[in-house]
Amino acid sequence: MKNIKLADKMKFGHLEDAYIEAILDASPDELRSDLLAAGEDPDAYTRSALEVRDSVLLKSRRAKLEYAKIAAADFRVRSSATVLPIDRERASAALKSIFDKDAPQMMLAARRGTNLSEADQDALKDALAALKVRKPDGEQ
Amino acid sequence: MELEIQVDDEVDASTSLNEREYRGVEEAVAACRDLSADEGLKLMAIEARLAEGTGRARTELFAEAMLRIALGKRRWPTDVTFIAFFVMVMKSIASHDRDRRKTENTVEYDENEVERSRLPDNPFASNDENPEAQLIAAEDAKRPFLDVVLEHLDSLENLGDRDEMKLLVMGLDDDLRGKDLRDAIGVDQSQLDYLKKKLRRIMIAAYPKGYRQ
Numbered sequence: 200m201k202n203i204k205l206a207d208k209m210k211f212g213h214l215e216d217a218y219i220e221a222i223l224d225a226s227p228d229e230l231r232s233d234l235l236a237a238g239e240d241p242d243a244y245t246r247s248a249l250e251v252r253d254s255v256l257l258k259s260r261r262a263k264l265e266y267a268k269i270a271a272a273d274f275r276v277r278s279s280a281t282v283l284p285i286d287r288e289r290a291s292a293a294l295k296s297i298f299d300k301d302a303p304q305m306m307l308a309a310r311r312g313t314n315l316s317e318a319d320q321d322a323l324k325d326a327l328a329a330l331k332v333r334k335p336d337g338e339q
Numbered sequence: 340m341e342l343e344i345q346v347d348d349e350v351d352a353s354t355s356l357n358e359r360e361y362r363g364v365e366e367a368v369a370a371c372r373d374l375s376a377d378e379g380l381k382l383m384a385i386e387a388r389l390a391e392g393t394g395r396a397r398t399e400l401f402a403e404a405m406l407r408i409a410l411g412k413r414r415w416p417t418d419v420t421f422i423a424f425f426v427m428v429m430k431s432i433a434s435h436d437r438d439r440r441k442t443e444n445t446v447e448y449d450e451n452e453v454e455r456s457r458l459p460d461n462p463f464a465s466n467d468e469n470p471e472a473q474l475i476a477a478e479d480a481k482r483p484f485l486d487v488v489l490e491h492l493d494s495l496e497n498l499g500d501r502d503e504m505k506l507l508v509m510g511l512d513d514d515l516r517g518k519d520l521r522d523a524i525g526v527d528q529s530q531l532d533y534l535k536k537k538l539r540r541i542m543i544a545a546y547p548k549g550y551r552q
Contacts, residue, residue, distance in 0.1 A: 214485050215388065217511035219426060221539040222384050227377040229536070230384060237544035241380055248379025251402045256371060259409035 287325075294320060359418070364411040370421040371405055378422055382429075384543070389429050393436035404428040485512045491545040500534060504541070507534050 222230060231241040374382075382401060390400045404425060407413045413431075415424045488508050492501060503524050510523045521531050 212484055212512060213514040214488065214508065214512040218388060218484075218539070218542050219385050221535060221542075222381055223422065223426075225381075225536075225539060227380060230380060233540045233543045234384065236540060239543075244383040245376045245380045247398050248374070248383045248401065249376065251398050252371060252374055252379070252405060255402050255405045256368065256409060259368070259406060262410060 290323075294323065359416045361414040361416055364409075364414075367408050367411075367415045367421075370415070371409055382422065382425060385426055386429060389426075389433045392440065393433050394440055395436065400429050400433060403432055407432075485509070488542060488545065492541065495541070500537070503530075503534055504538060507531075507538055 225233070234241040234244065383398075386401045387397070390397065393400060395403075404413075408415070408425070408428060413424075413428045415421065419427070485508065489505060492498065492504055492508065495501075498504065503526060506524045507520075510520045515523055521528065524531065524534070526534065
């Protein structure tokens with residue numbers, strides 16, 4: 200890490216910057232020796248750094264998880280405002296209105312000719328009931 | 340250890356966002372996770388100096404910087420090493436802390452105040468501190484770093500190269516580098532390297548021994 204030039208010197212005296220660079224340029228053994236000569240405990244420095252790192256990273260993971268939960272909940276609230284679940288009664292009524300009209304042949308099951316079997320109708324009703332369909336604007 | 344996630348109302352960097360490229364948050368988190376014991380040692384030694392005047396206890400500045408990096412509130416420029424970036428973040432936070440404290444009412448230091456604010460368990464000092472030394476250090480915290488270092492050099496007995504050391508300190512404070520610095524002191528590069536190492540040891544010894552507010 201020699202000769203690291205700090206990109207931004209922000210409102211600190213140049214002597215402080217020189218002090219910081221001197222620490223960065225020192226070998227770990229030199230720095231430990233300096234700290235011991237000053238009556239400091241270099242092992243405590245190292246231990247604290249690694250303990251704080253572990254604590255902070257755990258905290259940040261939790262914070263990100265909480266944020267994700269809030270964002271997901273907010274999305275569900277916003278997206279469900281225009282969703283209307285449909286039930287079988289409504290599905291039957293909708294199908295009946297289709298069949299009562301002069302519907303194009305493409306809406307009917309090809310294998311049964313011109314009519315849907317009762318089983319096919321039930322399956323279609325179940326499928327429609329399982330879907331959450333966005334209600335078109337202005338329609339009942 | 341309980342940490343509060345502080346609101347970050349600072350601009351990410353002093354340079355325009357369009358002028359720099361940045362690494363992703365996950366890359367920065369990985370760099371935090373891979374922080375070595377030696378890197379932690381250096382950052383803590385630097386934090387001891389930067390935290391002075393901020394009102395933060397030891398390790399708080401380090402923790403706050405890492406938290407902001409891990410949450411993506413500080414982005415890592417691609418043109419600096421991770422350690423240099425980490426120091427930049429600590430400096431940024433400390434700078435704002437110091438500015439904020441200047442606008443607040445300051446507490447006058449006296450012996451009783453120093454006693455009340457003394458950290459009962461200082462994990463960083465291997466020796467016990469006496470109240471007088473703490474009071475002196477508290478007063479030092481209010482003075483320019485240059486004055487503190489020069490005075491300390493004068494107080495050292497049997498300090499060889501005293502004049503050269505003081506010229507070095509003043510030259511560094513004037514942001515002299517390389518040839519300009521050598522010429523100001525009147526030394527060659529090897530002698531300059533020797534003086535800088537010696538000064539580093541003196542500065543670590545003088546300021547601060549543990550953190551006091």
